[in-house]
Amino acid sequence: MEAQTITYQCPNCNAALEFDSELGKFRCYYCESTFSEAEIGGIFKENENFDLSSGSEPQLDDAQKQTEEFTGQSALYSCPNCGAGVICDSLAASTRCHFCHTPVILTGRLSGEYKPDLIIPFKTTKQTAESVFQKYLDGKFLLPRGFRQEVKINELSALYVPYWLKSGLTDASFSATGKKIRTWSSGNTTYTNTKLYRVEREAEFAFIRVPCDGSKRIDDSLMESIEPFDYTGIKPFSMSYLSGCAAEKYDVTKEQAAGRIDQRVREAAEEELRKTAVYDSFEGAVTTVTYRQQQYVYALLPVWFFNYNYKGKDYSFAMNGQTGTMFGELPVSPVKAFFLGAGIFVGLMLLVWVLLAGGCLGGVFFG
Numbered sequence: 543m544e545a546q547t548i549t550y551q552c553p554n555c556n557a558a559l560e561f562d563s564e565l566g567k568f569r570c571y572y573c574e575s576t577f578s579e580a581e582i583g584g585i586f587k588e589n590e591n592f593d594l595s596s597g598s599e600p601q602l603d604d605a606q607k608q609t610e611e612f613t614g615q616s617a618l619y620s621c622p623n624c625g626a627g628v629i630c631d632s633l634a635a636s637t638r639c640h641f642c643h644t645p646v647i648l649t650g651r652l653s654g655e656y657k658p659d660l661i662i663p664f665k666t667t668k669q670t671a672e673s674v675f676q677k678y679l680d681g682k683f684l685l686p687r688g689f690r691q692e693v694k695i696n697e698l699s700a701l702y703v704p705y706w707l708k709s710g711l712t713d714a715s716f717s718a719t720g721k722k723i724r725t726w727s728s729g730n731t732t733y734t735n736t737k738l739y740r741v742e743r744e745a746e747f748a749f750i751r752v753p754c755d756g757s758k759r760i761d762d763s764l765m766e767s768i769e770p771f772d773y774t775g776i777k778p779f780s781m782s783y784l785s786g787c788a789a790e791k792y793d794v795t796k797e798q799a800a801g802r803i804d805q806r807v808r809e810a811a812e813e814e815l816r817k818t819a820v821y822d823s824f825e826g827a828v829t830t831v832t833y834r835q836q837q838y839v840y841a842l843l844p845v846w847f848f849n850y851n852y853k854g855k856d857y858s859f860a861m862n863g864q865t866g867t868m869f870g871e872l873p874v875s876p877v878k879a880f881f882l883g884a885g886i887f888v889g890l891m892l893l894v895w896v897l898l899a900g901g902c903l904g905g906v907f908f909g
Contacts, residue, residue, distance in 0.1 A: 550568070550582065550782055550785045552570035552573060552575055553575075553577075553585055554570065554573050554575045555570060555573040555575070559577070559582070559782075559785055560785050560786030561663060561664065561782070561783050561785060561786060561787070562576070563663065563664040563665050563666060563667055563863075564667055566663075567579075568581075568582050568782065568785070579777075579780065579782070582780075582782045583780065583782070656791045656792070657779065657840075658704070658779040658840045658841055658842045659778075659779060659839040659840050659841060660707075660776050660777065660778060660779055660839055660840075660841040660842075661702070661776070661777055661778075661779045661780065661783055661841060661842045661843075662771055662772075662773075662775050662776050662777070662841070662842075662843050662844055662863075662864050663775070663777065663783050663844065663864075664700060664787065664844040664863040664864070665775070665844075665863065665864045665865075666846065666861070666862075666863055666864070666866050668698055668700065668846070670866065671698050671846040671848075671861050671863075672698060674861055674866065674868055675698070675848060675859060675861075675868070675870070678859075678868060678870060678872075679872070682872060684874045685872060685873065685874075686852070686853075686873055686874075698846055698847070698848045699788055699846070699847050699848075700786070700787040700788065700844065700845075700846060700847075700863060701787065701788045701789065701790065701844075701845050701846075701847050702783075702784060702787055702788070702789035702790070702842035702843065702844060702845075703755055703756075703757060703760060703765065703790065703842065703843050703844075703845050704755065704756035704757055704790055704791060704792035704794075704840070704841075704842060705753050705754065705755050705756055705840075705841045705842070705843050706753070706754050706755075706756050706792070706794075706796045706799040706803070706838055706839075706840060706841075707751040707752065707753050707838065707839050707840075707841055708749075708751070708752050708754075708796075708799075708800070708803045708807075708836060708837070708838050709749060709750045709751055709752070709836070709837050709839075710748070710749060710833055710834070710835045710836035710837060711746065711747070711748050711833070711834040711835040711836075712746070712747045712748075712749065712807065712811065712831050712832060712833050712834065713744070713745075713746055713831070713832045713834065714744070714745055714746075714747050714808075714811035714812075714815065714829065714830070714831045714832075715742070715743065715744045715815075715829070715830050716741070716742075716743040716744075716811075716812055716815035716816065716819075716827065716828070716829050717740075717741065717742050717743075717826075717827070717828050718741045718819075718824040718825060718826055718827035718828065719738055719739070719740065719741065719824065719825040719826050720738070720739040720740075720741040720819060720821035720823075720824055721736055721737070721738060721739075721821055721822050721823045721824070721825065722736070722737045722739070722821055722822055723735070723736050723737075723822045723823075739821065741819045741821065741824070743815040743818055743819060745811075745814070745815060745818075747807075747810075747811050747814070747831075749807055749810070750773070751773055751839070752803050752806055752807055753765075753769065753771070753803075753843070754794075754799040754802045754803045754806075755794070756792030756793070756794040756795075756799060756840070757790055757792065757793060757794065758793050758794055759790075759793075761858065762802065764858060764860050764869060765845070765860070767860070767867075767869035768845065768860050768861065768862040768865075768867045768868065768869050769862070769867070770865075771843055771862065771864055771865065772864060772865060775864055776841070779841075779842065783842075784842075787844075789842060792840065796838045796840075804831070807831060808829055808831045811829060811831055812827070812829040815829070843863075843864075844862070844863025844864055845860055845861070845862065845863050846860065846861040846862075846863050847859070847860055848860075848870070852873045853873065855873065857870070857871045857872065857873060858870065858871060859871070
């Protein structure tokens with residue numbers, strides 16, 4: 543069954559509109575017209591209010607819905623510009639036509655429970671992301687020879703990643719045995735005095751929008767490495783921001799995300815409570831967090847992705863599409879790594895030999 547799509551077209555020339563992160567406006571790259579968020583919202587109001595129950599979306603039986611929404615099988619859409627078939631997996635919420643490259647938003651993918659509450663638009667361009675990645679490669683001596691030439695940096699893609707953001711109010715407590723250690727010497731004897739204290743700390747903490755990505759296909763550690771996002775740039779969700787970018791709907795529920803978020807809240811609370819207790823070390827530390835209030839919101843956050851395969855192994859690079867913070871994994875040349883290790887070993891051996899030789903010569907001279 544073929545589902546429907548929508549696209550945002552320029553009112554002046556009917557070409558596809560895309561969000562320009564540098565201008566902060568929607569731009570037609572054909573006639574160079576630009577439109578503000580308010581103008582787009584007024585012109586394409588029907589797109590923002592698209593509802594599956596309106597009858598414009600084909601009705602699916604239960605088996606078809608399960609296949610469409612919850613399996614990894616592909617779905618077929620028609621490009622509203624050229625009519626070509628657009629094939630994507632069931633988690634994609636927006637994409638591009640493979641033939642005319644028109645931005646296509648897939649209706650129904652972000653409706654109902656899958657409709658986000660908030661979105662942070664992209665602020666960095668593809669050119670910026672490419673430049674950042676090239677600089678990231680600079681000075682990496684262990685990169686394999688020819689790696690720069692083989693990697694297709696132009697395959698960087700803009701993706702809105704689904705996130706759960708949790709806010710709330712907690713009561714946190716921290717208990718441990720604190721140690722204060724004093725060491726001194728008298729003559730040839732060293733003394734150590736250790737005092738033990740029972741440490742109890744309690745505090746009330748408010749936390750705002752602690753994130754956890756809602757995609758099973760994306761490594762959580764990779765996403766956490768490009769945090770934080772600047773929430774002053776967050777906006778109510780509008781499908782118009784998806785034009786020209788890829789987007790996914792979540793496949794990690796807020797209940798599943800709660801475990802990771804609660805862990806981060808507990809670690810942050812413990813860190814703050816520890817700061818109030820000045821001891822040399824702690825033993826048997828226990829931190830508990832009880833929620834008074836908690837609230838989840840579903841948001842799409844901007845990330846530049848570059849996934850590449852080198853010599854049969856997959857590597858990933860990600861850059862925060864708002865702040866420019868980046869993180870990535872790079873291949874290492876075994877030959878260069880061997881020679882570097884060998885060089886360090888030889889250098890250390892020479893240093894030890896020089897020190898030993900100097901000590902022996904000094905002994906002979908002063909003897």
